[in-house]
Amino acid sequence: MKTLLKIVGIGLLALMAVLLFNTFRISSKQMANVPPLASLAVSDSAVQHLSEAIRYRTVSYEDIALMDSTQFEKFIGFLAKTYPLVHSRLTLKRINNYALLYEWKGTNTSLKPALLMGHYDVVPVVQGTQKMWKHQPFEGDIAEGFVYGRGTLDDKVTVIGVLESVEHLLRQNYQPARSFYLAFGHDEEISGRVGGKALAEWLQAQNVQLEYVIDEGGTIKIDGVSGIDKPIALVGVAEKGYTSLQLTSLGDGGHSSMPPPQTSIGMLAEAIDKLQKKPFPARLGGAAAYLQDYLAPEMPFGTKLAMANRWLMKSVIVNLLAKTNAGNAMVRTTTAPTVINAGVKDNVLPIEAVAKINFRILPGDSVQGVVKYVKETIGNERITVETLKQFDTEPSPVSDTAALGFRLIHRTIKGCFPDALVAPYLVVGATDSRYFRSVCPNVYRFMPVRMNEEDLKRPHGTNERISTEDFKNVVRFYVALIKGS
């Protein structure tokens, strides 16, 4: 007995030693010794330009027939007038009329070009919510230190920020060594198939290979990660895939006075319940693992110990993450029943019951894998499962954090926002950058804007706005990124 206790004791001590060794072994992944960049003077005219850009109602509607092409044309005219040097020294190619691709030739053709991208279409304002805006969504009011309006965060901020930075550099006769493409889609909010996708296909047809791509996605989160009291610049290194499945259950119909044990609605409800009760398996890999690698060294001791010993604590960490909706979306393919239709009258048995379920697919899973999992989980041959196909997208590959593009972005963030920690993460929404995987393995999603939890509701929501100082920082960021590349 004594010997057994001894062995257990020694085992525990050894385990403690390993846990502690791993905890103390991890060191910060933050780029050190980056001198803060002297704050570039950005004139108020840049802010005025953003304000003016908001006034063009470049709205993407699900029903493409509603698109007001004159607004898109006027917006492109506004860019030409506002950025004369960009338009005289860069070449502009318009693809499918409204998608814009500028090429800025560098002096060193042995360097692969970089691509800075954004989109200038915006989502509509939800009917009935206009009154809730402090300033009207398409006026571009500048008030209380903010520019208000649809697109100030998603994503005219990027388009105008990039163009301001290039115009600024051209005014100083700056010539980059590396070539740059500026790519601006016009239908990102309705899948990007005519804009972003065509831009990528055009580059692929020219055999262009890019060093890195930077698009919207992550922001600088200034609150919300417990244990860390610094802003965190989240750089998306991957994004989830997308599919929606339609489930149809068929019953016999007839009068509701003599129903079968299960109607088509009951059958469908049971199927949905099974899917909700048996979510896709969670795992901590790819972008979520990268995020832990970067945040762990900055965490207080207890959390650091757990994160540094994922070989042992993996399931604990995954279970903890899965407790919040945001954390859950990081570790698994998510299941969201969104539409349900059945029945016409309270005393008539429905023949058909139909549900639509949206899935956001974790890198490593696939559309086909989702279909298979859903069929197996439901286990009912009387329910057909088919993909709606319109927006099917496989999850992106995970971009390397050791690649030059990531290091350049990391360095630029440190220079512009010295107090921020940099962390790679998984973007759970979709961006146009997903189309560029064929021309570049190093795709990053980051917008250099500080946001708190409250601000995250503004894109696509009410009172979308950006502070004038934050917008000037966007211009400063792109100037620094271009110069550093």
Ligand SMILES: [Zn+2]
């Ligand atoms: Zn966007």
